[in-house]
Amino acid sequence: MAECWVCFRHCRLKEGQVGFCGGRICRDGRVEALNYGRITSLALDPIEKKPLARFYPGSRILSAGSFGCNLRCPFCQNYQISWSEQAEEYARTAETVSPEELADLARETQQKGNIGIAFTYNEPLIGYEFVRDTARLTKARGLKNVMVTNGTAELAVLDELKPYVDAMNIDLKGFTDSYYRNVLGGDRSQVMAFIREAVRTCHVELTTLIIPGENDSEEEMRELSGWVSGLRNPDGEGVPLHISRFFPRFHMQDRGPTEVRTVCRLAEVAREVLEYVYTGNC
Numbered sequence: 101m102a103e104c105w106v107c108f109r110h111c112r113l114k115e116g117q118v119g120f121c122g123g124r125i126c127r128d129g130r131v132e133a134l135n136y137g138r139i140t141s142l143a144l145d146p147i148e149k150k151p152l153a154r155f156y157p158g159s160r161i162l163s164a165g166s167f168g169c170n171l172r173c174p175f176c177q178n179y180q181i182s183w184s185e186q187a188e189e190y191a192r193t194a195e196t197v198s199p200e201e202l203a204d205l206a207r208e209t210q211q212k213g214n215i216g217i218a219f220t221y222n223e224p225l226i227g228y229e230f231v232r233d234t235a236r237l238t239k240a241r242g243l244k245n246v247m248v249t250n251g252t253a254e255l256a257v258l259d260e261l262k263p264y265v266d267a268m269n270i271d272l273k274g275f276t277d278s279y280y281r282n283v284l285g286g287d288r289s290q291v292m293a294f295i296r297e298a299v300r301t302c303h304v305e306l307t308t309l310i311i312p313g314e315n316d317s318e319e320e321m322r323e324l325s326g327w328v329s330g331l332r333n334p335d336g337e338g339v340p341l342h343i344s345r346f347f348p349r350f351h352m353q354d355r356g357p358t359e360v361r362t363v364c365r366l367a368e369v370a371r372e373v374l375e376y377v378y379t380g381n382c
């Protein structure tokens with residue numbers, strides 16, 4: 101039996117048992133990444149798609165994902181690799197790529213406008229060892245590292261990644277404990293602590309997906325943006341907030357897409373206190 105310390109769940113795993121996230125396993129009495137180097141998705145994306153609006157705009161970034169996630173968002177856009185039967189299948193079939201191979205590929209695609217590697221698509225923190233080992237090599241090749249994350253991990257995980265990660269987009273999915281706990285299976289306080297520490301070390305942008313009837317009130321956006329306004333990126337600039345429109349997907353098909361006017365109204369509310377607010381999927 102061993103305990104995983106990576107996120108608030110602190111799964112206690114028997115030998116050979118896989119954790120809640122599907123990405124970690126107990127082997128030889130210790131918990132390690134089952135998804136180390138197991139790549140399920142690879143694409144050269146515009147940096148704005150991460151989304152990052154104020155980090156090398158106009159560039160492209162080699163984006164890599166594995167499998168597994170420690171949240172259970174019912175509307176997941178990447179459920180095939182995050183949490184579903186298909187994600188479990190990937191644990192058996194995904195190809196293994198070494199940190200060196202991925203870092204070399206990033207350098208080879210520099211001539212296509214690539215600035216580095218984005219660890220994205222599934223939750224990278226549950227496989228932080230591969231992110232750390234690859235990002236170290238990417239940095240040594242003069243390239244950048246980006247992480248797109250739900251921010252659900254202990255600060256000790258962030259400590260491992262700090263020296264190598266240049267920018268992050270972190271989800272701040274809402275601003276009530278009940279939404280995080282009951283709808284997403286998450287822990288808002290862990291995410292807020294992660295964000296508070298992340299802005300001290302690298303460029304951070306945040307994303308809030310607006311779900312009708314869940315986190316779409318002006319009051320909640322006022323509270324959320326008020327908290328974000330107290331944060332500063334290392335260059336002294338305010339932290340950008342991306343407010344995104346929801347579309348029915350996966351296990352959340354019981355409501356229509358977020359009204360565009362709702363997203364625009366919430367962006368106006370956020371702009372009362374934030375310098376950089378962007379709308380997405382509109």
Ligand code: SF4
Pocket residue numbers: 104105106107108109110111118119120121122123124170226
């Ligand atoms: S990272 Fe995965 S195995 Fe570790 S505590 Fe979180 S859910 Fe459990």
